[in-house]
Amino acid sequence: MSEERSDTVVVPEQSYADSEIGLSGPSSLELTPGEVSASPLKKLDAHVVLLNNYVRPHHVAAYTELAKRVRALTVLLSVPMEPDRNWQPQWDDLDVRVQKNWMFTARWKHSSGFAEPNFIHVPIDTTRQLKKLNADIVFSYEMGMRTLLSCWYRRFHPKVPLVMVGNMSEHIEVERGWARRTLRRSICRNADYFTYNGPSCKRYLESLPLASERLFELPYCVDSSVVFDGGKEVSESETRKLLYCGSLSERKGILMFTQMMRQWCDQNRQKHVRLSIAGDGPLKDSIADQAADNLEISFLGHCDSSELRNAYRENDMAVFPSLADEWGMVPIEAMKSGLPVLGSFFAQSVEVHCEEDKNGWSFDPTNQHDVKSAIDRAMACSNEQLLEMGRYARQSVAHVSPQRSAEHFCRVIETALPRLRS
16 A cells, blocks of 8 residues: 655654643644654653563664653563574663563464464563562553453553553454454453554454554654665666565565566566575575576675665665565665665555655565566666655655654553543
8 A cells, every 4th residue: 555645744743742642642743854853852750661572673772762751661571582583682771671481382374375483472470570560551562461461460450551562464463363362352351552553453453343542553663773874876787686684484475576586587588687685594595596697696694784784775676575574674674775665565564655656666475466567667667766766765764763653652651641540
């Protein structure tokens, strides 16, 4: 889904220090691209406790900004890091505590055609930790055991608001089994507020059903350390340079995309394409087999932040063919780095930010005709057109920031605390 371009970028928040906030949040504030609100920070008198399975770099960035805006912030994690992640936990100066946790591995199968391990966490000391911390407000991520245990704490501490942080999409959640649906009905009855990270997540929460006055937007930010913020020039190369960042797994759709790219190259022998892949995984050999005389496939392996920055600098566009990502960080990192995105509309980041032929192209990764059509449109662009699309891509996501995420957290806090304590 794409949105029509307007003369201004609508940034859906204003400083909570200057706004009168109701249940549905304040009205939108229109800023011209790149403009930043100069409103001073207001420190809320609240001890905020966040419960998550683990934290990624973009979480750390948002939480660090939130910590500046509240009296105290404590982060409770189920594990320091999940076993399929290729980076070490880094929490900077945040107050982070690892819970006692039972972790189970289940097999996640989806009708889109993939299966992969899914880690299920049961942080068994949740109620004890929350009682010890004496939180003023609790944010619990996802609609699983972590939040169900937080609901149990909430029943005996009715003055402490509980907010379920939703990072999910209709495409993923529609296939959840009866056990999860039953658990979620209990959470819907006991949590006070719910957040959504994109329009698909909001539609799913509304379908449970949850009233709109209980819903708040809580947008992602990105890890700025991987973003290339330097200038880009028109490429003189006749080779079209594509970049994929992510695991080489079925869910990410990269094998299917490479096969479609190979078909396009076979039909366009005069064109040359280089696909650079930052990441690793079980499909590496199958992807490598798709290489051809005019399709070069380069494996960069696991990249640190400086290597990712360089990869964004060196390439013309990013590809994100995911079969199931509830958000998708790569499209935003790529746009902030000045790259248009050729991406799956199953990722909410593509649904929200990709404007057709302006900063990218979207497609249904389960429909080969749709994938091929999107590849045709992307490959038809000149180097000059790609450079202009990259400039607009940067402009279209300029408002995505840790400060914006923190402001949305504070919008929920300022609404929830007075209402439940009155």
